[in-house]
Amino acid sequence: MDSLTARRAGRYAALTLLTSVTFGSVAQAAGEVNIYSYRQPYLIAPLLKDFTAKTGIKANVIYAKKGLIERIAVEGRNSPADVLLTVDIGRLTGAVSKGISQPVNSATLNNNIPAAYRDPSGHWFGLTARARVVYASKARVAQNAITYEELADPKWKGKICIRSGQHAYNVALIASMIAHHGEQKAQHWLEGLKANLAQKPAGSDRAQVKGVFSGVCDIAIGNSYYMAKMQTNDKNPEQKQWANAVKLLFPNSEGRGVHINISGIVLAKYAPNKANGIALMEYLSSAAAQKIYAQVNHEYPVRKGVAWSARVKSWGTFKPDPLALEMIARLRKKASELVDKVRFNDGPGS
Amino acid sequence: MRSSLRLGIERLRSAGNLGWSVAALIIAFLAAAPLVAVALIGMQSSGDTWPHLISTVLPSSALTTLELMLGVGVTTLVTGAGTAWLVTMFRFPGRSLFAWLLLVPLAMPTYIIAFCYLDLFDYSGAVQSALRGIFGWQSAADYSFPEIRSVGGGIVVMSFVLYPYVYVTARVSFVHQSVAALEVSRTLGRTAWGTFWSVALPLARPALAAGVTLALMETINDIGAVEFLGIDTLTVNIYTTWLERSSLPGAAQISCIMLLFVFLLISIERAARRRQRFHHTTGTYTALPEQKLGPAAATLAMIACALPIVIGFILPMSVLFDSAFANLAEGLKPDFWRAAGHSLMLALAAASLAVALGLVLAYAIRATRSKLIHAATALASVGYAVPGTVLAIGVLIPLAGFDNSLDAMMRSVFGISTGLLLSGSAAVLVIAYTVRFLAISFGTIDAGFKKTSVNLDGAARTMGATVTQTLLRVHLPIMTPVLGAAGLLVFVDSMKELPATLLLRPFNFDTLATHVYTLASLDLFEDAAMAALAIVVIGLAPVLLMHRAITTGRPGARFMR
Numbered sequence: 001m002d003s004l005t006a007r008r009a010g011r012y013a014a015l016t017l018l019t020s021v022t023f024g025s026v027a028q029a030a031g032e033v034n035i036y037s038y039r040q041p042y043l044i045a046p047l048l049k050d051f052t053a054k055t056g057i058k059a060n061v062i063y064a065k066k067g068l069i070e071r072i073a074v075e076g077r078n079s080p081a082d083v084l085l086t087v088d089i090g091r092l093t094g095a096v097s098k099g100i101s102q103p104v105n106s107a108t109l110n111n112n113i114p115a116a117y118r119d120p121s122g123h124w125f126g127l128t129a130r131a132r133v134v135y136a137s138k139a140r141v142a143q144n145a146i147t148y149e150e151l152a153d154p155k156w157k158g159k160i161c162i163r164s165g166q167h168a169y170n171v172a173l174i175a176s177m178i179a180h181h182g183e184q185k186a187q188h189w190l191e192g193l194k195a196n197l198a199q200k201p202a203g204s205d206r207a208q209v210k211g212v213f214s215g216v217c218d219i220a221i222g223n224s225y226y227m228a229k230m231q232t233n234d235k236n237p238e239q240k241q242w243a244n245a246v247k248l249l250f251p252n253s254e255g256r257g258v259h260i261n262i263s264g265i266v267l268a269k270y271a272p273n274k275a276n277g278i279a280l281m282e283y284l285s286s287a288a289a290q291k292i293y294a295q296v297n298h299e300y301p302v303r304k305g306v307a308w309s310a311r312v313k314s315w316g317t318f319k320p321d322p323l324a325l326e327m328i329a330r331l332r333k334k335a336s337e338l339v340d341k342v343r344f345n346d347g348p349g350s
Numbered sequence: 351m352r353s354s355l356r357l358g359i360e361r362l363r364s365a366g367n368l369g370w371s372v373a374a375l376i377i378a379f380l381a382a383a384p385l386v387a388v389a390l391i392g393m394q395s396s397g398d399t400w401p402h403l404i405s406t407v408l409p410s411s412a413l414t415t416l417e418l419m420l421g422v423g424v425t426t427l428v429t430g431a432g433t434a435w436l437v438t439m440f441r442f443p444g445r446s447l448f449a450w451l452l453l454v455p456l457a458m459p460t461y462i463i464a465f466c467y468l469d470l471f472d473y474s475g476a477v478q479s480a481l482r483g484i485f486g487w488q489s490a491a492d493y494s495f496p497e498i499r500s501v502g503g504g505i506v507v508m509s510f511v512l513y514p515y516v517y518v519t520a521r522v523s524f525v526h527q528s529v530a531a532l533e534v535s536r537t538l539g540r541t542a543w544g545t546f547w548s549v550a551l552p553l554a555r556p557a558l559a560a561g562v563t564l565a566l567m568e569t570i571n572d573i574g575a576v577e578f579l580g581i582d583t584l585t586v587n588i589y590t591t592w593l594e595r596s597s598l599p600g601a602a603q604i605s606c607i608m609l610l611f612v613f614l615l616i617s618i619e620r621a622a623r624r625r626q627r628f629h630h631t632t633g634t635y636t637a638l639p640e641q642k643l644g645p646a647a648a649t650l651a652m653i654a655c656a657l658p659i660v661i662g663f664i665l666p667m668s669v670l671f672d673s674a675f676a677n678l679a680e681g682l683k684p685d686f687w688r689a690a691g692h693s694l695m696l697a698l699a700a701a702s703l704a705v706a707l708g709l710v711l712a713y714a715i716r717a718t719r720s721k722l723i724h725a726a727t728a729l730a731s732v733g734y735a736v737p738g739t740v741l742a743i744g745v746l747i748p749l750a751g752f753d754n755s756l757d758a759m760m761r762s763v764f765g766i767s768t769g770l771l772l773s774g775s776a777a778v779l780v781i782a783y784t785v786r787f788l789a790i791s792f793g794t795i796d797a798g799f800k801k802t803s804v805n806l807d808g809a810a811r812t813m814g815a816t817v818t819q820t821l822l823r824v825h826l827p828i829m830t831p832v833l834g835a836a837g838l839l840v841f842v843d844s845m846k847e848l849p850a851t852l853l854l855r856p857f858n859f860d861t862l863a864t865h866v867y868t869l870a871s872l873d874l875f876e877d878a879a880m881a882a883l884a885i886v887v888i889g890l891a892p893v894l895l896m897h898r899a900i901t902t903g904r905p906g907a908r909f910m911r
Contacts, residue, residue, distance in 0.1 A: 066852075
């Protein structure tokens, strides 16, 4: 070892010591992949375990609900992030427009993921799809088909529960209404929906279903996988009763199709473990990973030919809205403004 | 201009204050850096954010925020000051137990109590379901029940976990008060109640103002409880503007205007008591005269002290309790212990740092009476009112900027990369907590100093002590309870800090608060309960210590025994 490398090694050792003294050194060594995740670690844990078992690559995770895109941007070229996982199309395109992504050209990804669920230029890839569905009271709602448009019909006055209009899932749904009907009609629709609310829009998707269970409303709007999450909740068996009180309806399934959102992944621009990042992306699109998504999370795998979970199958098939996801992402801002404009979150009677 | 600056520096140096002034300015500058970063983001164009907001939700959401602040301000003041007075001045059964139990709700995160109250009091909740069962009501149309998803609900939920800020500062102030002033008041014919109103309360004003300010800033920056309860505050709009309309500049601008407002509020309160002095002038310390209450009064006092604890702690815990114990074994996994270790270490580090820095700031203001330092400190401490995630980004910008410059330099000079030295490690969390909670330590210590006579400094200096010696030998011994109170508040707040921790933490790193949150955001409050309880239990140890420090810390207490 010559003196220069020795000195370098010495400095490096000192710095390593310094970083480890401030506990938690940056993981950049070979054989790792660094994940910034908007998805709960709980949901991706089984996937990462399987990934590490298959590849020997260790997965490090930071989970936060807000601000990860900004964190990567501020960290700049030294950002340890290899990939970013999101739960909504808006965050995927947001990451791209913030300039923190890089394109991936992988035959594996392009084969595994249908074109509708990925960016044509390879900046983002969808991994799972979820439908925004109607949970209707078994006891009080007779009909077995419904449309989003119909939710504004006065016959539902005081009968609908929904979470905050400014939640990403609802903003995306409203954006799809703008795409289909134009801003003006979408606004009328949103005003009608607001007038039909049973209570102020707040709480989680599951809390709305609880509302149907307890009788505060007849209809709740929520993501599809929550049905399974409630049905299989052994920790809080009361949720099984909530699920038991409702039937799951796919709105517009007979017509223009059910509103779909995706969870997805982006390769970070300065990914220090780029190869490992791409390996993870490819793994998540593999049949094995897509099966875990389907079985454990009860989401719809984007990959063709992967079986849905038995529960998901029991809700039946449906026609998804063919509207381009980029379109929904583009109309998000308008949709969010509409929510403010009609004072949606003030609730009924305001 | 230059000569007047030189003159000023010369004057400070001859008074022995130069070092303190420089140190205070550097601290204030560093603590204000994240706010400056937020302000700089706000300088970018935010497109049509403002026309949209003003024509839609802004007026009503500003009003909602004000209503919430007013409600929380009044409720925390009455609850905090009232209970502090009761446990300090009167003897009744359970008093010493109440004295520290009253601190416990501080450990309850707002989003947990909001969840619990929703679970108890909304239409689907246990209370209304029971009422429907008892009276045979069929639907909401058959009866009326206060809506928990409302500003009123928010006021209750927040006030009863935030009043301890007022309680702590008020109690320290009451314990330190002059018996002479109280006795004069009684001699002149005031009743015990009248003495409280016209003597003790006005004398405690700096402490009460500090406590209420903290409670209000916490109210403003809250996102957890208001989201649960559907209360449309300005902070909710900050997040919507940023996340759903992708305008971080717009969000930063709303934050800055909110800050300006808080800054104004603090300045008005300070200006109103500018010419007043709040310390006592005698050097005689006798034990506080404690009045023994009769059975009826004692019962009332016990109820008054029990109520805040029930509302702010026991009731919400009762929602979590069953499931917490049902899932006990599951909750106490190694993950949990690791998270607890992280929380303890970070909170201890942040509390020590915040108290040390807050002490420097408060003492520099006292020693120099410099308006510049005063203004810089006030600016640095309004950071507390900024929503946590926004402040976290503000913290990250200068730190990552520093890291990246250092890295670039090291690469070009030595050919090695230092990476994200500070912003990539847990150090960033200690820094973020310190910045965020400096307002707490500074406010508490500053209020404590206001209770200490300037004659003490004068006497010490006359006898030849330097400014620094005066602090070490005169102030520190009598300020111990105040410093303890400041440390306690920062410690507990750091333990439950969530938004900045979530965003800034290193890989695979959990604190108790993020552990609770991760489970809670899955609607698995049952699992989260154990960790939530742990925040409280671990928060209790310092509460107990603190409580001892407050009660044994009365000046002269040593000599009276």
